[in-house]
Amino acid sequence: VNTMTNRMNQTVSGDISQKLNDLLTIAQNYWSMYWLLRWVVTTLVTWTLGLLLMAFLVTWIGIVGVPIGLAVAGVCIGGGQYLARALPRTERAWIWLTMAGVLLGSLAIVPLLLILLVNRSLAWLLMGALFGGLLGGLQAIALRRYADAVIVMWVLANVFGGLLCAPLTLGTMGYLPLMCTPGLLVYALVSAGALYWIRKRLPEKPVIQDILE
Known part of the structure; x- marks a missing residue:
């Protein structure tokens, strides 16, 4: 038995x-x-991981942890998007440009915090648009091999994505856990839409060998 x-x-x-x-x-x-699957998943995971690591560093070492945490978050986000290989032969500089974009974008929105005292919704919108514009603008340096229209599209997509993401993330963070806020998903889909537009205009349709290089 x-x-x-x-x-x-x-x-x-x-x-x-x-x-x-x-x-x-x-x-x-x-x-x-499927590049779309890679882009959306890595964007969601790395943004969430980056923000959690930043929160941990701030809790651990105080105010000094803010710039360090932002740099770590930027590397996480840029590294994840780089590994997603949504565009062929993505430059490794994407990682460091993303880190710089997160740092510069976070610094630039500090004065806008005063608007929170007057109109919270307007503050979220302005902060999201400014942060997204600076992040997308620096990332666009890695897209300089493409046409000017591609660069403009990427920056505009990040402005629009930030415009939607900030109120949906920061505005709901007190009520929902970070991973449950809809803002990051909206940003991932908006930026994916821009990538789809860019890929349609590539000289040749990317093949898997190009994407994995």
Whole structure:
């Protein structure tokens, strides 16, 4: 009886293991094939991770942790987007330009905090648009190989994404956990829309070898 039970358990374990391997293979194939999936997932995960790390550093070492945390968050976000390979032959400078954009954007919106005392909704909109514009503007340096229209589209998409993301994230953070706020998803989709527009205008449709380089 024990022998039969052990064999049945081994069979069940083997079936489960095989199904898990099959699911993993399918997930890897989808991840390799669909840039949109990579971009949205990495944007959501790295923004969330970056903000959580920044909060941890601020809690741990105080005010000194703010610039350090912002730099760490920028590297997380830029690194994730770089690894997403949404565009062929993305320059590694994207990571450091993103870090600079996060730092500069965060510094630039500090004066706008005064508007919170007058109109909170307006403050969120202005802060989001300014932050997104500076972030997208610095990231656009890595897109200089493309036409001017591509650079303009990327900056405008980040302005619009920031405009929507800030009130949906900062405005709901007191009521929802960070990972449940809709702002990051909206930003990921808006920026993905810009990337789709850019990819449509590439000289050649990117192939997987180009994307993985």
